[in-house]
Amino acid sequence: MGYILYGDRRSGSAMIELALAEIGAEAELRSVSVDQDAQLAAEYRRINPMGRLPTLILPDGTVVTESTAILLTLEARHPEAGLLPPAADPGRARALRWMMLAASEIYPCVTRYDYPGRFGADTASIRARAVEMARDFWQLVAAGAQPAPFVLGERLSLADLTLAVLSRWMGNEAWMPDNCPPIQALARAVATRPRLAAAWARHFAVPD
Numbered sequence: 001m002g003y004i005l006y007g008d009r010r011s012g013s014a015m016i017e018l019a020l021a022e023i024g025a026e027a028e029l030r031s032v033s034v035d036q037d038a039q040l041a042a043e044y045r046r047i048n049p050m051g052r053l054p055t056l057i058l059p060d061g062t063v064v065t066e067s068t069a070i071l072l073t074l075e076a077r078h079p080e081a082g083l084l085p086p087a088a089d090p091g092r093a094r095a096l097r098w099m100m101l102a103a104s105e106i107y108p109c110v111t112r113y114d115y116p117g118r119f120g121a122d123t124a125s126i127r128a129r130a131v132e133m134a135r136d137f138w139q140l141v142a143a144g145a146q147p148a149p150f151v152l153g154e155r156l157s158l159a160d161l162t163l164a165v166l167s168r169w170m171g172n173e174a175w176m177p178d179n180c181p182p183i184q185a186l187a188r189a190v191a192t193r194p195r196l197a198a199a200w201a202r203h204f205a206v207p208d
């Protein structure tokens, strides 16, 4: 048995498909429709009790949830793909810093934007604040990471896969080009990388 990836179009599973494409590893893709709330159904929750995508099943049957845990697991299992610099390289710390910021600060804004009713009754203001907060984070990442085009310059890392996918949500496809050009350019560089183009096209348009 190889990898099995539970995901959906335009969802967080896109990051994992990109990592698998960069590695050159195959995975059986199993579709879970977020539009139909299939991620919340009992059948899927037996695999991932959080009811979230993505979930990766390793060849030995181990269940891995949480996008960053999945990405780091793939990096460790396929060191030859160079998804992060080696442990002693400061570039590894830089990549992890921005990847974790995206996962722990920006991703929760996405949940508030997509499911404001989980957080309170005033859904319009919860959504609006999530958008504001996420856009502040995007400005912070652009200024702090200074991607050119990737976080580590010419070298792709896991941070770029996370940032590129997150940058396509919350209405930011339209906002990014004028307001955060370095992140738009990072997303374009991921989308047009020959090894990644087909996986990207399964989920998103190529950024302008």
Ligand SMILES: N[C@@H](CCC(=O)N[C@@H](CS)C(=O)NCC(=O)O)C(=O)O
Binding pocket: 010, 011, 012, 013, 034, 039, 040, 051, 052, 053, 054, 065, 066, 067, 068, 103, 107, 111, 115
């Ligand atoms: N912390 C999780 C968040 C995953 C997440 O929120 N995924 C979204 C899809 S992009 C989801 O499953 N949303 C459905 C829901 O929250 O019901 C991770 O990093 O994997």
